Amino acid sequence: PLYQKAHYLKSAPDLSHCPEDEGYEVAFAGRSNAGKSSALNVLTSQKSLARTSKTPGRTQMINFFECDENRRLVDLPGYGYAKVNINVKQAWEAGLSAYVEQRECLRGMILLMDVRLPPTEIDMVMLDWTLDLGLPVHVLLTKSDKLKKGPAQANLLKLKKLLKESYPHATAQLFSSLKRQGVDVAWQKLDEWMEY
Numbered sequence: 001p002l003y004q005k006a007h008y009l010k011s012a013p014d015l016s017h018c019p020e021d022e023g024y025e026v027a028f029a030g031r032s033n034a035g036k037s038s039a040l041n042v043l044t045s046q047k048s049l050a051r052t053s054k055t056p057g058r059t060q061m062i063n064f065f066e067c068d069e070n071r072r073l074v075d076l077p078g079y080g081y082a083k084v085n086i087n088v089k090q091a092w093e094a095g096l097s098a099y100v101e102q103r104e105c106l107r108g109m110i111l112l113m114d115v116r117l118p119p120t121e122i123d124m125v126m127l128d129w130t131l132d133l134g135l136p137v138h139v140l141l142t143k144s145d146k147l148k149k150g151p152a153q154a155n156l157l158k159l160k161k162l163l164k165e166s167y168p169h170a171t172a173q174l175f176s177s178l179k180r181q182g183v184d185v186a187w188q189k190l191d192e193w194m195e196y
């Protein structure tokens with residue numbers, strides 16, 4: 001099991017501090033508090049690989065986790081969190097866009113959205129941007145344990161319709177880190193991208 005072997009490699013404030021651009025990477029992106037770090041922990045079967053927090057904006061660096069010498073998972077800083085110094089915010093957003101646009105080894109993006117909330121403007125920008133870049137996206141509709149089955153499924157179908165119409169590079173599923181829902185499907189997607 002490749003992902004269970006993941007261990008912390010390093011944190012980088014921007015592209016120039018990232019590890020060598022070799023092998024394959026899958027990056028986890030989404031608004032602050034969407035559940036990126038929690039999902040990473042569940043998918044690697046580790047309690048505290050990535051730091052989670054009730055305080056949005058906890059992850060402010062690009063964090064690299066190495067699965068094996070050729071493959072890494074990457075926890076990106078959450079976007080859309082305003083309560084930080086504007087210069088810090090701009091600096092990390094710039095670091096983030098350079099990473100996504102220029103990182104050759106980036107194979108796909110796991111985009112996390114809270115199942116209870118409609119996609120934000122920045123979520124839509126991410127979808128447009130990755131479409132332009134030709135970067136495959138897989139959306140995890142997170143915290144699915146917070147909704148009943150019917151409403152969760154309805155939100156998934158609504159999103160899938162949008163993706164089918166305008167974002168053919170993207171797929172989607174329900175996910176709960178708390179209940180470990182959707183882990184196998186997410187692993188399949190990672191395997192697809194990470195097959196070396």
Ligand code: GTP
Nearest residue numbers: 033034035036037038052053057058059078177178
């Ligand atoms: P930043 O690093 O700030 O961008 O946030 P993040 O996207 O990494 O979110 P994180 O994983 O730290 O989770 C944010 C909060 O949501 C924490 O309080 C988690 O416990 C909670 N959370 C994450 N996933 C789930 C889930 O599947 N179900 C429920 N109920 N809560 C969750």
Ligand code: MG
Nearest residue numbers: 036037051059
């Ligand atoms: Mg985080």
